[in-house]
Amino acid sequence: MLALMNTATGEVAELEPRDPGHLSVYLCGPTVSGAPHLGHGRVTLVWDIFRRYMRWSGLSVRFVSNVTDIEDKIIVAAAEEGRPTAEVAGRYEKLWWKTMDGLGVERPDFDPHATAYVGEMVDLIAVLLAGGHAYEGGDGVYFSTASVEGYGLLARQDLATLRTGARVEAADEAGKRSPLDFVLWKRAKPGEPAWPSPWGDGRPGWHTECVVMSLGLLGEGFDLHLGGLDLAFPHHENERAQALAADRRFARHWAHNGMVVDERGDKMSKSVGNITSLPGLLDRYEGRVLRALVLNSHYRSPMAVTEGALESAKGMVERLDNFVRETRDLPPAEPDPSTLARFRSSMDNDLNTTDVLAGVFGAVSDARAEPARAPALAAAVKEICQSALGLALPFEEERLNPEVLEGVRLRDEARARGDYKEADAARERLVAMGYVVEDTPAGTRVRRRPR
RNA sequence: GGCGGCGUGGCCGAGUGGUCCAGGCAAGGGCCUGCAAAGCCCUCUACAGCGGUUCGAUUCCGCUCGCCGCCUCCA
Numbered sequence: 001m002l003a004l005m006n007t008a009t010g011e012v013a014e015l016e017p018r019d020p021g022h023l024s025v026y027l028c029g030p031t032v033s034g035a036p037h038l039g040h041g042r043v044t045l046v047w048d049i050f051r052r053y054m055r056w057s058g059l060s061v062r063f064v065s066n067v068t069d070i071e072d073k074i075i076v077a078a079a080e081e082g083r084p085t086a087e088v089a090g091r092y093e094k095l096w097w098k099t100m101d102g103l104g105v106e107r108p109d110f111d112p113h114a115t116a117y118v119g120e121m122v123d124l125i126a127v128l129l130a131g132g133h134a135y136e137g138g139d140g141v142y143f144s145t146a147s148v149e150g151y152g153l154l155a156r157q158d159l160a161t162l163r164t165g166a167r168v169e170a171a172d173e174a175g176k177r178s179p180l181d182f183v184l185w186k187r188a189k190p191g192e193p194a195w196p197s198p199w200g201d202g203r204p205g206w207h208t209e210c211v212v213m214s215l216g217l218l219g220e221g222f223d224l225h226l227g228g229l230d231l232a233f234p235h236h237e238n239e240r241a242q243a244l245a246a247d248r249r250f251a252r253h254w255a256h257n258g259m260v261v262d263e264r265g266d267k268m269s270k271s272v273g274n275i276t277s278l279p280g281l282l283d284r285y286e287g288r289v290l291r292a293l294v295l296n297s298h299y300r301s302p303m304a305v306t307e308g309a310l311e312s313a314k315g316m317v318e319r320l321d322n323f324v325r326e327t328r329d330l331p332p333a334e335p336d337p338s339t340l341a342r343f344r345s346s347m348d349n350d351l352n353t354t355d356v357l358a359g360v361f362g363a364v365s366d367a368r369a370e371p372a373r374a375p376a377l378a379a380a381v382k383e384i385c386q387s388a389l390g391l392a393l394p395f396e397e398e399r400l401n402p403e404v405l406e407g408v409r410l411r412d413e414a415r416a417r418g419d420y421k422e423a424d425a426a427r428e429r430l431v432a433m434g435y436v437v438e439d440t441p442a443g444t445r446v447r448r449r450p451r
Numbered sequence: 452g453g454c455g456g457c458g459u460g461g462c463c464g465a466g467u468g469g470u471c472c473a474g475g476c477a478a479g480g481g482c483c484u485g486c487a488a489a490g491c492c493c494u495c496u497a498c499a500g501c502g503g504u505u506c507g508a509u510u511c512c513g514c515u516c517g518c519c520g521c522c523u524c525c526a
Contacts, residue, residue: 010455028526036526043526073524152454155521161453165522180522228526235525257526258456265518270525296464296475302457302519312463312476319475322489346465354465358474368490420485427487438488447489 002054002348004224005300007154007232007254012350015253017223022060025051026214026251028227028235029065029111031206032092033073036099037275038260038305039268043228045294046257046351048105049389050226053347056388064217065108066210067093070115070203075192085193086115099279103287104390112213114204118195120212121204124246125184125197133245134184137175141185141199143207145178148241154254155233182238184208207238214239215248225251229300230267232256261302276305286451289314291391295353316357317450320385323364323378324393325447333375335383339363343384353389360384394447404433404446411437411444 003014017023027047030040054061069089078085100107125141128134133147145151151159159180166179176182183205188194194201214222227236236254243250259267268275281290290305293313297303339359346355360381367377385391400408411426427437435446 030526039526041526046526152522155454157454157522162522165453167523229520230525233521234523259520259526261519267520268525271523275525292475293463298465300456301464304463306463308476309463315476316474326489352465354463354474358465361474415485418485424486436488439484439486440489445488 002057003350004253004255005350007236007256010156013253015223017059018219018221018252021058022062023054023224024062024218024222025064025224025226026210026218026222027063027065027108028210028225028231029067029108030096031068031071031073032089032096033071033077034092035280036096036278037268038278038281039228039275040096040099041103041278041281041290042260042294042303043257044100044105045103045291046299047226048103049291049295049353050351051106052390053351053388057344062110062218063108064110064112064214066213067096067111067113068206068209069093069113070193071206095279099282102279102282103290104392106390110217112209112217114209114213117209117212117216118204120216121208122185122195122197124208124212124242125199125204127246128184128242131245131247133242135177136199137177139175140183140187140202140205142176142181143184143238143242143245145180145182145238145241148245150244151180151241152233152237154237154240180234182207182234184242207235208242210235210239211242211246211248211250214251215243221249221252223251224253224255226255226257229256229258230269257299258301258303261304263304263306265302265304267302281305284451285310285314288317288391289450291389292316292357295357295389295391298354299351314450316361317391319361319364320381320391321394321447321450323367323381324395327367327374327378328395328397330375330378333379335380336363336373336376339377339380340383343380343388347388356384356389398448400446404430404435407433408444408446415439415444 001014003012005011006013015023030036051061051063070085074085074089078088081088097107125134128143129141134141134143146159152162155162163178163180185197185199185202185204187200187202193203195203214225225236232254240250261267262274266272266274289310293305293309294303296313296316342359343356346352346359363377363381367374382393382395385393386395407426407430411423411430414422414426430437430446434448436449438445438447
C-alpha cells in the first residue's frame, strides 16, 4: 500500500482505508472568482496522478472535490461587472472545467457546491453554538479556536505560539475574541447575496463548507484530505476544529502538495499578484507537458514553471512519443514485471514520480538495446504512462489530413527518382505545416512535435 | 519572533555512509542518412561553507551563510 506524508504527524505513513479496498478522498477545489492559475494546475495534476494510481492499484476511489461558488471575491467580481454572483461563479466554473479537460484531469466523482449546502452549514453552526464552540459577534457568528483541544495540529504549533505570530485583525472582523477565531456566518450587507439563518440573513464562512460536504459525501472518519500546502493552516485546521467541536470524526490522513513558485523562487500568491493564468499557459504548452513537469518534481517540493523547465518537460514528452511510435506495431505482450514492480515501489514511496520517470526512461533505453524484450517493455511503458499516470501517448496512429498526405507522397516520389531538390522542397512544406519529417525504410513518415 | 523546509553537475531534478551509474533537457564530438530527423555511442560529473563522528560523508551531528513557506487572501 502507498505510504504518504501525513501533515498531521509529519511522518510518511501507509494509507489505511477505512473500508478495505475503498479509498475516500476529499480535495479542496477552487473558488470560482477568476481564471485558474498555475497553482490550480499543480494541485489538480498531482492528485489526479495519485487518484489514477490508486485506481490502477486496484482500489475503488471515491473522489470528492468542492467548488466554492459563494465567497467575498466572487461578490467583488460580480459587483465590478454589475452581474449576479451566480452568473459570475458559473462562468468561471465553466472555464475551470474546460481547463481541467485541457490538463487531462479527470472530473471528481462528486463536485459539491457551497451554495447547495448552506442548510447543512447552518445546522453545523447551530451545533457549534450549542456546544459553546462559537459565539455571536458584531458581524456574524465566530468560531472559538480556544475551545478546541489541540488546535494547531496541522500548523504543528500550539494555540499560544500561533496567537503570538498572528497579524493585526482585519477591521471588518472586529467582533472576534481572538485573532485566530474565524467567521462561521457573515451577516449580509445590503445588496449582498444572502441565505436565511437564526443569526440573520447572510452567507457561510469559507471553512465550513468543506466540513459538511466531506462528511456528507464521505462519512465519518474518511480516509484522506488533500490540498495545497497553503491550505494546511488555517483552512484545514479550521475545518478540523469544527468537526472536532461538533463531535465528528474527521479526515484520518492529511496530505499537501508544494507551491508553485516564480523564477525567483517566491510562491505564487494572490496578495503578491505574481500568479500566472493557467489557460494562458495551456495555449502555449499542451497539458501533457505540464503533467510531465509535475511528474518530474516531487509533489511536496516547490515547483518553478519556467520556460526552461517547460521546454525540458516537452523534450521528455517527445522522447516518449517517439518511443511509442516506433514500438506500437510490436506484437502484444504482457508488461515487463520488473518495470512494473519498480514503478509500484517508487509510487508507494510517497509518490516518488521523478524516480518513476527514471524507471520509464530506463525501460525505453532497455527496449532499444534489447529488441527481444521490447514488446514487454513497451507494454509496461504503456501501462504506466497511460493507465496509471494519465499521460496520453500516441499509441494509435495519428490521422493526417489530405494536404499532409499529399506532401508525403510528393517527397516519396521525388526521393525515389533521386530528385533531392524537390524532395527537400516537399519536406520544407511539411515542416512549415508543423510536422517533423523522417525517412524510414517504409518511406517518409511525419509526426507532430508536442506543443 | 515562533514553527517547518530547502541549498546536488549548464538547466530541471531523484537518491545514497564505501565499486560504477540517477533520469530528463541543453551543449560539443561521432555513427547512421543524399542531406536531415529519430535513434545510438562518447564528452562535460555535482553534492553551499566550516568543523565533528567514522576506517570512510554528498549522505549522520553541530555551526555559519544563503533561500523559501506558514502564522493575512491563496491550490
